[in-house]
Amino acid sequence: MTASTVAERSAAARLLHGLDRSIAALATLCLSGLILILLANVTGRYLLGTSLVWAQEAAIWLFIYIIFLGLPLALRARQHIALTLLRDRLPPVWQPALAILIDGIVAYVTLMLLIAGLELMQRIGGTSPALLLPVWLKFLFIPLSCLASLLCIALAGFERGIARWQGPLSLLLGALLYLLLHHVEAVSLPAASVSLVMGLGFLATLLLGVPVAFALLFGVFLSGVALPLLPPPALVQNLVNGAGKFLLLAVPLFLTAGTLMNAGGLTRRLMDFAFSLVGHMRGGHGQVSVVSSLLYGGISGSSYSEASLSAKLLAPQMIRHGYSPPLACAITAASGVLPNIVPPSVALLILAAAGNLSVGALWLAGIGPGLLLALCLMLAVHLLARRQGQAPAGRRTDGATRLRHGLHAAPVLFLAVVIIGGIRIGAVTPTEAGVLAVTYALLLGLLVYRAYGLRGLWESLERSAQESALIGLLIGAAAPFAFILAAEQVPQDLVRGLTGLTENPWLILLLANLLLLLFGMILDIGAAILILAPLLLPVVVAVGIDPIHFGLVIVVNLMLGGLTPPVGMLAFIAATVTETPVHKVFRALLPLLAALLIGLAIVTYVPAVSIGLLELIR
């Protein structure tokens, strides 16, 4: 390597690094602004009795900014969620070709977003009545972020261990795809089945290893070649509106609260408490994983952050105490189902937004199923431990130790009470509960425990902004997909098909469950909820099933999809963190899945498990 290439490399790497830092800083500022605006709004409402008319809209715009600013950050850090099935099986010689193909498709989607974003800004017109600002400003960061993303793809070879020509080649492929699909008249696809073109485009790119969000968007762009039901600018508008719903603002808030809890060592306290409670049982460390997920679930709504946390902290302990690595991963992954079911839950929030249901009601209805599933998992862990001849993990702790750990964890658990109680008595809306959670976690970590300073706080916010952006993009990317299905009247066909088969609510529930399981296996939960909830809710409501009850069936069911191939996010996360081959984790998950399926059956056919508590309070 000559001196000039070293200098060149460092210049390109420096450029990328500088770009990355400035974008991350901007995203962090947006998240801070979002939190401050909503905090000011809550404070104003309680202390002064007035709300800021523009607060909601401003917070939504900031969330949109965060989502798009996160695009290049995640591309550079390779954080976008993708399937590595093919990559793991391909011989090394073929790896560069696959990488170029994947990056080329990502580049094509990014290029389309760039062009469509510019056209959208030009054509949207209008003024936001709440902000009194032109609406195109809402899309301001789309072209900028897309440009930065394309730069990241082009210069990837200067940073990662790949050849330098790979980046430009990927970009070239992206540009070729664009020209081929949108400027060559001869290229046409059968317009008769737009949804089919879209679905196949999605599945093919997904299996290649294109990140899920990009695969979804690729499918929709491709369907436009068959019949432009959703012209590109409208697609971007759909994506933005899909993520930019007021209810979904609670997503970045609860993610931030979770990150701050972790940074402040608050979640550690929960794990210690869980250990003192169940550590002595058969398969003790596995039981701890389940119980700490349940406790953590009471303060966090993100299964993904929980799964990565317990894979980091608890899986090594389990392996040390005789669990095989795949089983340890499987247990942490399966426990990761719980935080999205126990309130506060991001999945139930997304469902509330998609199905026009009350978040408060859904969250309360999540308590019963959460406890039930935890019980199912604990039983499964018990049986597995007995079969593997595992000794109990630790001594039975005495009451005093439990009390000590309990008190130690009490400030964290108190938050769970505040969130659930606050929403129940109607003192706060879910978004306000999110603000409350962030503020509380911040005060505990920054002032009471002094676990981090301002620098640590900034880093936590930066991480939360990135995580919010990733989830936000996934939610957004599912919206155009759902639009095409709705525009093609797939829901109506489905309703007719299902109700034509039977009008028996029990059978309808069974069929709906099978459909959910199928989609849950291939789609991420956020996307799956947005696509399926509007399809299925009308069917089940028509045969007299309570929508809140069915909402829990949807979420429990789809969470199980996170544990199955081909797209099993929870299994991926646990496998990635512990460096275990994912297909072994999938196999180890089978008995746990069976236990969760039994739980699902109970949630499905015993409505009291979910809505019983709700009716009791009413």
Place this chain on the structure above:
Amino acid sequence: QRPVTIASLLGPDKPETLVWTYIEERLEERLPGAFDLRIATDASLGGEREVAEGARLGSIHGSLSTLANMSAWVPEGQVFDMPFVFRDAEHVDQVMKGPIGDEFRELYREQGFRVLGYVNYGARHLLAKEPLDSPEDVAGQSIRVIQSPLHTQLWESLDANPTPIPIPEVYNALQTGVVDMMDLTKSATVGFRLHEVVPYVVETGHIWALGILFLSEDFYQSLTPEQQEAFLEIGAEAADHFNALMAEDHASSMALAESEGAQVVPVDRAAWQEAIKPFWESYAPEVGGMERIKAIVETE
């Protein structure tokens, strides 16, 4: 058969959807096999704002929109949302089918919305836990509002505390006392079963929720003259059909609510009109001046 994407915010049995099935049937009679209307219900193509944006961007070919929603593009339309500018449904009809309505058709067309007809969703009434009737009674109460400066400032001018809350949370918020009252049309009130938590329907009829039945202008321009004419004529009838359906819906909804314990409270309209005078004065510049308000009020 040309696919036409139609967005409806509500279910298949609601006037919002029925107006389009009416158009579908009449079009089929007049131009058999020409169009395949795909009516997506239950807001599956997005909320009101997204749908209107989609019409400008080419993903939506036709839908309904309230004039309040349209004010993002035609802010002058806020004048129709001023309280107590309309006397009754007949007055609304006279204004919207007269020169004022024509003037706004042109404004909407310039922004990409071809108006087939104006629709009337009905009057907003005050929903309360107590049988209040005078404007002084709302002072100090917290009221749920939509996210709009007009609505916020209106209630602030009466010394109430306006709080924006998304509609799915409203039932819970009223039940638990986060807010004391709200305003809504009768059929929507019963649709959300709000009469269970705010049983007094105070018949202020302060704001009439008006809207347009529209086609995307780009889509309209892509039609043959014969097809354009068919859409315009059938659309105008359909808008009237919608208004009739809506009026029936209000009546049957209220009958149901009353059988379940709701009570209608009549009000002294003159007292309310007097009380909102200061708001008229202060907000008039935002909606094109007092002259515009007067032009509506004085339409016979």
